Amino acid sequence: MSLQRHHLAWGLLAAAVVALVAFAEARLSGYERTVMGFAGIYAMLAISLSFSNGLTGLFSLGHPAFMMVGGYVAAILTFPANRKGFMLPALPEWMATLEWSLFPATLAGGVAAAAVAVIAGFPVLRLRGHYLAVATLGLIIILRVVINNADGVTRGALGLNGIPRHTDLWWIFGWLALCLFVCWRLKYSSVGRSLLAIRENEMAAACMGVPRARAKLAAFALGAFFAGVGGALWAHLLTNLTPGSFSITLAFMLVVMVVVGGSGSLIGAAIAAVAITFLSEALRPVEQAVGAYGLVQIVIAVLLIAMLLLRPQGLFASAEPALLRPAPFRARRPRHPSQVEKREV
Amino acid sequence: MTSSYLLQQVLNGLVLGSVYALVAVGFSMIYGIVRLINFAHGDVLMVGAFTAFGILLVFGFPLWAAVLAVLTIGAILAMLIDLVAFRPQRNAPQVNGFITSLGVSILMQNLGILLLSGRPRPFNLPDWLRSNLEIAGARMTVLEVVTVVITLVVLAGLTLFVRGTRLGIGMRATAENPTAARLMGIRVNRAIATAFALGGALAGLAGLLYAGRAGQIHPLMGFVPGLKAFVAAVIGGVGSLVGAVLGGYLLGFAEVLFVGLMPPAYGSYRDAFVFGLLILILLIMPNGLMGRAAEERA
Amino acid sequence: MLVLEGLDVWRGPSQVLHQISLEVAKGEIVALLGANGAGKTSTLLTISGLLRPRGGRAILVEGGQEFDLSRLSADRIVAAGVAHCPEGRQVFGGLSVTENLRMGAFLRRDGEVAQDMEEMGRLFPILRERAGGLAGQLSGGEQMMVAIARALMSRPKLLLLDEPSLGLAPQMVDAVFDIIETIRERGTTVLLVEQNAGMALDIADRAYVLEQGKITLSGPAAELAEDRRLQEAYLGLAPAEASS
Numbered sequence: 103m104s105l106q107r108h109h110l111a112w113g114l115l116a117a118a119v120v121a122l123v124a125f126a127e128a129r130l131s132g133y134e135r136t137v138m139g140f141a142g143i144y145a146m147l148a149i150s151l152s153f154s155n156g157l158t159g160l161f162s163l164g165h166p167a168f169m170m171v172g173g174y175v176a177a178i179l180t181f182p183a184n185r186k187g188f189m190l191p192a193l194p195e196w197m198a199t200l201e202w203s204l205f206p207a208t209l210a211g212g213v214a215a216a217a218v219a220v221i222a223g224f225p226v227l228r229l230r231g232h233y234l235a236v237a238t239l240g241l242i243i244i245l246r247v248v249i250n251n252a253d254g255v256t257r258g259a260l261g262l263n264g265i266p267r268h269t270d271l272w273w274i275f276g277w278l279a280l281c282l283f284v285c286w287r288l289k290y291s292s293v294g295r296s297l298l299a300i301r302e303n304e305m306a307a308a309c310m311g312v313p314r315a316r317a318k319l320a321a322f323a324l325g326a327f328f329a330g331v332g333g334a335l336w337a338h339l340l341t342n343l344t345p346g347s348f349s350i351t352l353a354f355m356l357v358v359m360v361v362v363g364g365s366g367s368l369i370g371a372a373i374a375a376v377a378i379t380f381l382s383e384a385l386r387p388v389e390q391a392v393g394a395y396g397l398v399q400i401v402i403a404v405l406l407i408a409m410l411l412l413r414p415q416g417l418f419a420s421a422e423p424a425l426l427r428p429a430p431f432r433a434r435r436p437r438h439p440s441q442v443e444k445r446e447v
Numbered sequence: 448m449t450s451s452y453l454l455q456q457v458l459n460g461l462v463l464g465s466v467y468a469l470v471a472v473g474f475s476m477i478y479g480i481v482r483l484i485n486f487a488h489g490d491v492l493m494v495g496a497f498t499a500f501g502i503l504l505v506f507g508f509p510l511w512a513a514v515l516a517v518l519t520i521g522a523i524l525a526m527l528i529d530l531v532a533f534r535p536q537r538n539a540p541q542v543n544g545f546i547t548s549l550g551v552s553i554l555m556q557n558l559g560i561l562l563l564s565g566r567p568r569p570f571n572l573p574d575w576l577r578s579n580l581e582i583a584g585a586r587m588t589v590l591e592v593v594t595v596v597i598t599l600v601v602l603a604g605l606t607l608f609v610r611g612t613r614l615g616i617g618m619r620a621t622a623e624n625p626t627a628a629r630l631m632g633i634r635v636n637r638a639i640a641t642a643f644a645l646g647g648a649l650a651g652l653a654g655l656l657y658a659g660r661a662g663q664i665h666p667l668m669g670f671v672p673g674l675k676a677f678v679a680a681v682i683g684g685v686g687s688l689v690g691a692v693l694g695g696y697l698l699g700f701a702e703v704l705f706v707g708l709m710p711p712a713y714g715s716y717r718d719a720f721v722f723g724l725l726i727l728i729l730l731i732m733p734n735g736l737m738g739r740a741a742e743e744r745a
Numbered sequence: 746m747l748v749l750e751g752l753d754v755w756r757g758p759s760q761v762l763h764q765i766s767l768e769v770a771k772g773e774i775v776a777l778l779g780a781n782g783a784g785k786t787s788t789l790l791t792i793s794g795l796l797r798p799r800g801g802r803a804i805l806v807e808g809g810q811e812f813d814l815s816r817l818s819a820d821r822i823v824a825a826g827v828a829h830c831p832e833g834r835q836v837f838g839g840l841s842v843t844e845n846l847r848m849g850a851f852l853r854r855d856g857e858v859a860q861d862m863e864e865m866g867r868l869f870p871i872l873r874e875r876a877g878g879l880a881g882q883l884s885g886g887e888q889m890m891v892a893i894a895r896a897l898m899s900r901p902k903l904l905l906l907d908e909p910s911l912g913l914a915p916q917m918v919d920a921v922f923d924i925i926e927t928i929r930e931r932g933t934t935v936l937l938v939e940q941n942a943g944m945a946l947d948i949a950d951r952a953y954v955l956e957q958g959k960i961t962l963s964g965p966a967a968e969l970a971e972d973r974r975l976q977e978a979y980l981g982l983a984p985a986e987a988s989s
Binding site for chain 2: 161225226228229232233235236237239240241243244247248250251350351354357358361394395396397399400402403404406407410411414
Binding site: 613616617619620622623624626627628629630631632633634 | 793794795818819820822823824828829831835836837838839840844845847848849851852895899
């Protein structure tokens with residue numbers, strides 16, 4: 103394949119991100135790097151959620167549950183062995199002596215989250231529409247209760263603190279790039295198109311022989327894997343974990359990012375995630391200065407409602423910016439603007 | 448296990464179930480007519496609780512005034528939410544309505560935190576409501592008796608309304624087939640507003656009773672009862688009013704039974720149990736007890 | 746009584762009615778014939794206010810008053826005296842037969858609803874037997890009776906009937922057409938949409954034929970029944986219908 107315009111665009115984008123991360127690691131303060139790290143993690147979470155929700159028409163709110171799994175698994179694996187004895191007395195012998203480095207722990211966190219998604223997905227994915235949404239919300243609550251009560255392994259509601267700060271921006275943006283790459287390739291593959299077929303019409307997809315149950319489960323598990331990775335990175339960025347952090351509000355924030363970006367649009371989700379992270383960070387000092395707690399959420403909720411009323415398809419609908427798309431997908435762009443959001447892949 | 452212990456558990460379930468039933472009926476009614484899972488329904492309950500707080504404890508009005516106020520405020524608030532957030536996107540995909548309701552819920556919770564502070568406030572009802580009554584060896588507070596009685600009266604009134612009045616039947620007709628309803632001259636938006644108003648009034652009332660039971664109020668208090676109302680509605684078959692009442696009471700009894708039978712250490716698993724139950728019910732009988740065959744209207 | 750002038754109606758991106766003009770005089774039965782997708786139902790929905798025309802007018806003249814139907818809301822149109830018995834019956838399945846009839850009289854404030862209910866029982870004896878049962882549990886023919894009775898409960902001056910014979914057993918079809926004639930005798934004007942052209946022309950005074958959203962033929966029913974083009978159309982020799 104010859105070099106095309108979109109290859110160049112991707113190359114420039116990648117170079118810009120590498121330069122930005124290098125600059126941030128060298129020059130920015132710890133706080134600024136943390137904010138940027140969160141922006142990257144949120145972007146990864148939003149991309150994976152937009153992938154599994156947008157392309158399958160599933161509506162899962164369960165990402166925080168998978169983040170919880172990934173975060174706790176990874177944190178327990180990297181936790182300094184000399185402190186495990188008194189912090190986490192109920193750990194089994196073989197785990198109490200482990201002290202992994204970040205990458206394998208993150209991977210393990212992602213795999214654990216995907217495993218939970220597969221187990222939970224078998225029954226739950228049979229539900230449709232908002233039943234699925236509420237059932238996945240239930241998953242968050244169930245996991246939270248379990249972690250709260252398993253305090254010998256997780257320190258329960260007290261939270262696990264003193265997790266080593268292993269995560270830096272290279273790790274975060276590296277994972278982000280991998281997540282975007284995988285989701286992008288799948289979206290524009292035959293699998294991706296079969297997923298889109300499910301979203302448009304389940305019956306037709308079934309008739310065409312798309313194995314919809316397996317495709318759905320795979321998309322759900324892949325989303326959960328990256329949510330688990332996100333949770334692991336988050337734990338080693340923030341250095342502490344409490345079950346309360348993985349709240350419905352977090353699920354809501356992620357949904358807002360997906361909706362604002364356009365359900366199914368990966369780049370849209372990433373842009374929305376970064377914008378919303380910086381917006382809430384910018385509002386936080388205001389919130390504290392005037393004592394107007396809740397302001398950030400109010401602004402975001404209003405943003406969401408306005409978006410749904412005025413532009414329900416989101417910024418990019420399920421499409422991607424034209425510059426980044428391979429040529430055949432650019433060419434097929436329908437001319438009638440009102441139909442763009444429905445047809446375009 | 449003595450018989451008075453058993454009776455006590457039954458009464459506890461009845462009280463808890465009454466609150467769930469009140470919320471679930473409104474929830475189910477709204478679902479039935481617009482096919483909307485209204486996440487913000489629990490937050491109307493929260494506003495009802497704060498209204499009751501103001502009327503009873505700040506201004507010192509009597510209980511009947513508070514009941515009247517929570518019914519009114521709940522109705523107006525729910526209609527307002529419908530008008531602003533849901534009506535403009537009546538023809539959008541169902542999931543948009545659900546996401547919007549999530550946004551409305553977060554908005555209301557945080558407006559509550561902003562305006563009223565996130566700190567829980569004690570909600571102490573007048574002493575006469577908290578005094579104990581003895582019924583065959585079991586204990587109930589006056590508030591609990593009032594809860595059960597008010598719930599039954601309100602549900603009876605609701606039944607009369609939807610079965611016997613022109614507007615009530617019109618509401619059910621709209622839920623069945625909005626197009627045919629329009630051809631009868633029924634104003635569909637008005638019928639939908641009626642459902643929101645009734646549901647909101649019941650949620651407001653539930654807020655008063657729920658807060659009285661919990662002894663404290665805070666802006667996030669609506670979340671758990673809201674979700675449990677959803678579970679109750681699903682048990683009963685979403686859209687069915689009789690089912691929602693039944694589901695509310697069943698859930699109340701199941702919760703009391705769970706807490707009563709499990710060792711105290713597991714009491715904190717109560718919410719996990721409720722959601723485990725939800726997922727189980729969705730899987731083995733997705734139409735609930737009274738629901739008709741699954742339908743997902745576009 | 747009813748005048749449609751140059752109606753242009755769109756559904757989503759496609760135009761379904763092109764310059765439809767027709768008239769229905771008081772006391773007439775007028776049939777609107779055509780194949781599937783020709784625009785018959787869209788015409789009725791425009792009259793009852795569920796579809797809005799982009800061009801043209803729909804005027805109802807009743808009791809010395811003139812109503813511009815393209816501007817009135819659906820409930821005002823019912824109040825003005827138009828009842829629409831929709832395609833596929835669309836009874837309220839979860840409501841009892843009696844409740845269905847009450848919904849037909851939703852806008853009436855006079856005290857004679859109960860009396861009319863009795864009257865419907867005489868007109869459709871089956872409804873009296875099934876009064877308390879759920880409408881959804883009736884047979885197709887019985888549901889058709891409910892739908893017609895429900896429409897009559899508003900005491901309409903003009904009744905719009907959309908494919909009353911659709912999916913009914915032949916015996917039932919005869920019964921339904923008998924009832925339509927009775928309705929006219931009781932003083933209600935009828936605009937009847939049918940695919941069963943033969944039977945419709947039997948009872949109608951005049952008829953219009955719709956093809957692809959345009960009126961292609963009109964005239965007295967007896968003449969149209971002899972028309973070769975019409976006979977060809979209903980033998981399936983007409984050009985294929987557009988999918989709209």
